[in-house]
Amino acid sequence: MPVVIGFEGSANKIGVGIIRDGEVLSNPRRTYITPPGQGFLPGETAKHHRGVILTVLQEALDEAGLKAADIDCVAYTKGPGMGAPLVTVAIVARTVAQLWGKPLLGVNHCIGHIEMGRLITNAQNPTVLYVSGGNTQVIAYSERRYRIFGETIDIAVGNCLDRLARVIKISNDPSPGYNIEQMAKKGNKYIELPYTVKGMDVSFSGILSYIEETLFAMLVEITERAMAHCGSQEVLIVGGVGCNLRLQEMMGVMCKERGARLFATDERFCIDNGVMIAQAGWEMFRSGHVTELSDSWITQRYRTDEVEVTWRD
Amino acid sequence: MPLSIRSLTKHVNMAACKTENGSERKLEFFLKVPFPSEREATIALQSLSPDPEPRKGGITKNLDLSGQTLRWTADEARILRVSVSSFLDHLSLVMETMDAFGPPVSQ
Numbered sequence: 001m002p003v004v005i006g007f008e009g010s011a012n013k014i015g016v017g018i019i020r021d022g023e024v025l026s027n028p029r030r031t032y033i034t035p036p037g038q039g040f041l042p043g044e045t046a047k048h049h050r051g052v053i054l055t056v057l058q059e060a061l062d063e064a065g066l067k068a069a070d071i072d073c074v075a076y077t078k079g080p081g082m083g084a085p086l087v088t089v090a091i092v093a094r095t096v097a098q099l100w101g102k103p104l105l106g107v108n109h110c111i112g113h114i115e116m117g118r119l120i121t122n123a124q125n126p127t128v129l130y131v132s133g134g135n136t137q138v139i140a141y142s143e144r145r146y147r148i149f150g151e152t153i154d155i156a157v158g159n160c161l162d163r164l165a166r167v168i169k170i171s172n173d174p175s176p177g178y179n180i181e182q183m184a185k186k187g188n189k190y191i192e193l194p195y196t197v198k199g200m201d202v203s204f205s206g207i208l209s210y211i212e213e214t215l216f217a218m219l220v221e222i223t224e225r226a227m228a229h230c231g232s233q234e235v236l237i238v239g240g241v242g243c244n245l246r247l248q249e250m251m252g253v254m255c256k257e258r259g260a261r262l263f264a265t266d267e268r269f270c271i272d273n274g275v276m277i278a279q280a281g282w283e284m285f286r287s288g289h290v291t292e293l294s295d296s297w298i299t300q301r302y303r304t305d306e307v308e309v310t311w312r313d
Numbered sequence: 314m315p316l317s318i319r320s321l322t323k324h325v326n327m328a329a330c331k332t333e334n335g336s337e338r339k340l341e342f343f344l345k346v347p348f349p350s351e352r353e354a355t356i357a358l359q360s361l362s363p364d365p366e367p368r369k370g371g372i373t374k375n376l377d378l379s380g381q382t383l384r385w386t387a388d389e390a391r392i393l394r395v396s397v398s399s400f401l402d403h404l405s406l407v408m409e410t411m412d413a414f415g416p417p418v419s420q
Contacts, residue, residue, distance in 0.1 A: 050406055054413050068414065087364050091403055094360040095410040101418040297363040 002072040002285055005060065006278025007053075009089035010081025010109050011134055012040045014049040016060040017275025018071070019282055022119055025064035027268065027275040028056050036169040039162065046084035053092050060274065068100045075281025078106030078291070079302030081134065086298035094296055105281045106291040109272075110135060110304040113238040114146060115283055116276035121263035127232040129223045129251070130304075132239030132272075133158035133177075136219070138200065138226045139304060141312060146304045149226040150200030157202075157215050158241045175271070181244050184212050197221055216247045220254050227260065236263040242270040287311040340393050342385040346404065352417055357407045361400070372396050 003020045015029035032048035034040050061067065076093035079086060097104040114128055128139040128146075136152040155163075158177060165176030170183070193214050196202060202218045223235060235255055237248065248264050255262045269276060287310045348354035366372050371392045375384045383400075387393035411417075 050402070054409060058413070083367055087403070088406065090364065091360050091406055092410050094363070095356060095407050096414050098356040098359060099411065099415050099417045101420065293359045294363060297365060 002282060003066065003070055004073045004075055004105075004278040004282040004285060005071050006107070006112070006274045006276065006281050007057075007074075007076040007089050007093045008109070008112065008272050008274045008277045009049045009053070009085045010077050010079070011085070011272060012045050012048075013272040014053055014056060014085075014089065015272060015274035015277075016053070016056045017273055017278045018060055018064045018066065019275050019278040021282075022279075024275050025066065026060045026062075027273050028059040028063065029271075029273050030056060031174065033172050033174075036171050037166055038172075039166060042082045042084040045082060046088045049085050049088050053089065056274075057092070057096070068096070071100060071102055073105055073281060073285045074100070074102050075105040075107050075277050075285075076296075077109045077112065077277055077298075078296070079299035080109060081298075081300065083298070083300050086300070090296065090298045094293060098293075103285070103290045104293065104296055105284055105289060106296055106298075107277045107280045107284065108302055108304060108307050109277075110137065110139075111146060111307055111309075112276040112280040113270075114139065114236075114304075115280040116269050116273075117236045117238040117263065117265055119279055120265045120269055121236060123234045123236045123261070123263040125232070126234035126236035126263060127223060127227045127230060129219060129235065129237045129242070130239045131157050131219060131237065131241035131247070133162055133241075135239060136202065137304060138222050140226055140230045140232065141309065142230075144309050144312070146307070146309060148303065148305050149229065150202070150222045153198065153201045157219065158239070160215065161212075161241070175240065177241060177244065180212065181246065184246065200225060212244070212246055216244075216250050219247070220250050223251065224254050224258070227258065233258075233260045234263065235260060238265070238270060240271045243267050283311040340385075340387050340390060342387075342393055342397060344383045344385075344397070344400075346383065353411060353415075356411070356417060357404065360407050361403055366396060374400070 001021050006017045008015045012032040013029055017027040018025040030052050032040055032045050074093050074097040076090050110130055113130055130137045130139055134156050136156045137148050138150040139146050140149055161180055162176045165180055170176055170179045195214055197218050200222055202222055242264055252262050372387045385393055
């Protein structure tokens with residue numbers, strides 16, 4: 001019954017979570033929120049994380065009712081993400097791993113989202129749509145790899161929405177995407193705008209002023225194409241943009257037409273959090289992975305398919 | 314024994330000098346960091362050394378445990394300043410973590 005603690009801070013959220021055999025024991029998180037019209041920069045974000053990480057770590061232990069000795073493994077985000085925040089979090093993870101005498105595990109952030117989604121929803125072998133501020137990928141598992149079937153050829157869909165929010169100065173509290181969604185609910189005029197799908201891939205950079213309908217319809221199309229390729233009857237949406245109910249609704253319509261099932265998680269687990277890193281770490285730890293300190297460097301680029309998924313058949 | 318960043322800076326020896334190296338002029342910087350124990354020095358070193366410097370070129374940093382002396386060489390003063398400043402921030406974070414979640418378990 002290994003107990004794994006996970007540290008996540010690759011963008012503007014800093015989270016520490018503890019998991020034991022599929023049970024979430026704690027998952028506290030803080031978000032670095034900038035004023036309307038401003039995005040978050042690496043240096044300031046790292047400074048924010050540095051200021052709260054030890055408090056959040058103590059909260060995670062207290063909420064779980066555990067002491068350091070009860071932890072079996074320390075997992076942290078190796079990448080991808082922003083360099084300075086990644087380093088800040090990795091440094092704390094490496095230090096506590098050594099202080100407590102526990103093994104260390106570097107986790108791929110995207111795989112953290114996938115494994116948390118699988119745990120919470122119990123989807124067996126879904127086509128995964130991973131959509132967030134930093135990533136947009138359609139992923140299917142095959143022979144020990146999370147294969148990237150399709151992705152954005154420029155910016156992530158969440159990045160596109162965040163930039164739109166900045167241009168029209170929507171509040172970043174709790175997140176720009178959430179506030180766009182609330183405003184979009186009140187809209188009733190659909191404007192036809194260019195729709196850019198290239199086979200399995202999508203492009204968002206030319207369409208910053210677009211509304212949700214177009215972006216999400218593009219994502220539904222590429223997810224459907226991947227499902228057709230794999231003969232899949234399940235869709236799992238993960239990543240911060242996955243909180244969006246309109247996206248879930250549109251994906252649901254496509255799934256219903258195909259007789260497939262749709263899975264999604266709520267904001268606790270869609271949005272970056274510590275326990276998803278702990279969960280992916282738990283799977284990796286059980287199947288024998290460990291990260292040596294000298295190999296524990298963080299990396300801003302880390303593709304989902306670089307990891308050998310030894311814990312699945 | 315906890316080691317705060319304020320008490321650290323009292324003991325730190327810093328020196329910066331320009332050396333001529335053929336036609337290049339490189340900046341050098343030395344920092345000596347005392348730790349309460351060898352074990353804590355090792356923990357700090359292993360937490361701080363794995364990540365590459367953000368800039369691909371222009372700076373080399375050598376962390377050497379035996380003399381507890383760190384040595385930087387850089388082409389530009391600005392790059393040197395950023396790297397040292399970053400390092401001190403990270404070192405301070407390691408020490409705060411050790412204060413809050415230490416002492417290290419016996420091996």
